[in-house]
Amino acid sequence: MPEGAELDERLARLAGSLEAEPDPGAVLDEIVAAAVDLVPGAEEASISLVVARRLVTSPHRTGELPGRVDAIQTQTGEGPVLDAAYDEQTVRVPDVRDERRWPEFARRAYDAGAGSMLSFQLYVQGDSVAALNLYNRRAGGFGEESEEVGLAFARHAAQALVGAHERGDLPLAVASRDLIGQAEGVLMERFRIDGDGAFRVLAQASRSTDRRLRDVAQELVSTGRLAVPPEA
Known part of the structure; x- marks a missing residue:
């Protein structure tokens, strides 16, 4: 609670x-x-x-x-x-x-x-x-x-x-989800985890670094680097 x-x-x-x-x-x-x-x-x-x-x-x-x-x-x-x-x-x-x-x-x-x-x-x-x-x-x-x-x-x-x-930005909203999906795919392959686990890793990195989820995903997709490693 x-x-x-x-x-x-x-x-x-x-x-x-x-x-x-x-x-x-x-x-x-x-x-x-x-x-x-x-x-x-x-x-x-x-x-x-x-x-x-x-x-x-x-x-x-x-x-x-x-x-x-x-x-x-x-x-x-x-x-x-x-x-x-x-x-x-x-x-x-x-x-x-x-x-x-x-x-x-x-x-x-x-x-x-x-x-x-x-x-x-x-x-x-x-x-x-x-x-x-x-x-x-x-x-x-x-x-x-x-x-x-x-x-x-x-x-x-x-x-x-x-x-x-x-503002007509709903396509942009969907594009953001697609980017996060790409980042989830990277994590699933790298750490042998499922989609749920991959999102939790991204969310943990977002909270730990006080950065937007989309920015964490963008960095991972662009550079292969994750802001923080996943919890054991």
Whole structure:
């Protein structure tokens, strides 16, 4: 559980980034990384974009699980991200395995590794819709405090997305995710770790050096150097 001062400080830094950062993708990646650090129960996080109430993608995510779950929602046409994006502001799934609202999605998402989920609506503007999603691999991973802290992150993510949409910078946001994906690939090959582990290494380097996640990724892709070595 994050201490109040720690949460306030982290959110204040994110708010400052929203004002100064020309690349919205870097801000959104910082938000999902911080959500995993500070939202109780969050093991993975993503910002999903939904088009035409059907196609769900996660250009900003902390690992592979959110991408797998989004693919299932696209294939089945149902799930918490679609409900949060269009119909409700917050959707909590206490136990994916026993979820009855979306039976086909629930069965396949559980098989993919999701135990519980929490989704927050970010914005709705025509067919451009987005949601912040949190994942735990066990049932019962999220409580009332998870919703409270998650909403704080959702407000900052919504600011970044709306600003990016108004400036026409959403392609730049996706490009930032692609750069981080390249850096993850370098780490996966170098240290024989999976995508989740590679993102955690990048996030650790970002926190340890007080640098943007995108800058750490850029340095790794360009020079092969990582700001700090991964934890043993």
